[in-house]
Amino acid sequence: MAMLAKGPYQAYDFQITGLTGISDQQIQVHLGLYQGYVKNTNLLNENLAQLFKQGKTGTPEYAEVTRRLGFEYDGMLLHEYYFGVLKPGGVALDPSSKLARAINDSFGSYEAWMTDFRAIGQMRGVGWAILFQNPVNGWLSNHWITLHQDGIPAGFRPLLVMDVWEHAFLIDYKPAERAKYIDAFFQNVNWPAVEHGML
Secondary structure, eight states, rough: OOOOOTOOOOOOOOOOOSSSSSOOHHHHHHHHHHHHHHHHHHHHHHHHHHHHHHOOTHHHHHHHHHHHHHHHHHHHHHHHHHTTTTOOTTTOTTSSSHHHHHHHHHHHHHHHHHHHHHHHTTTSSSSSEEEEEETTTTOEEEESSSSSSSSSOTTOEEEEEEEGGGGTTTTTOOOHHHHHHHHHHHHBBBBBHHHHHHO
């Protein structure tokens, strides 16, 4: 059961302006959506706590709220990973860095990894392209996640999270221009921040 022992979650105050190829308006609309996930996560936690106190853990309402919580939590967290690595103009990946070595070990080369990641990001449908690290052996793998809570490999650590739901780019690009949005995303990736998330 989810409890609010330490109080509600607070939305991060991401100060993101001046990105290459992604407008400030697009970012502000997207941040509003993220703030909605934070709000709904808190509301669901409060609702569950009340139902628990009322002894209603065996009710359909309790079950539905519990199931919904994963969607809101992951919607909040994945957006925090997404916004957390964006920086105007980006910062290049150091070829001698721990992350670059892990990409080469896992995919054979940075180019092979990028080809695979972009292909996943351009697949039809709405969702996320995510570079994960396996906590057991350190290997990296790319994954397509549709709904926030479905398909995330248990225990894997998200390193690079790219939102490819249409809300992430529809102000700046047409639905058929997702590849242009992906180009813009990579122009703003702060690779040291991505590497900071490694185990």
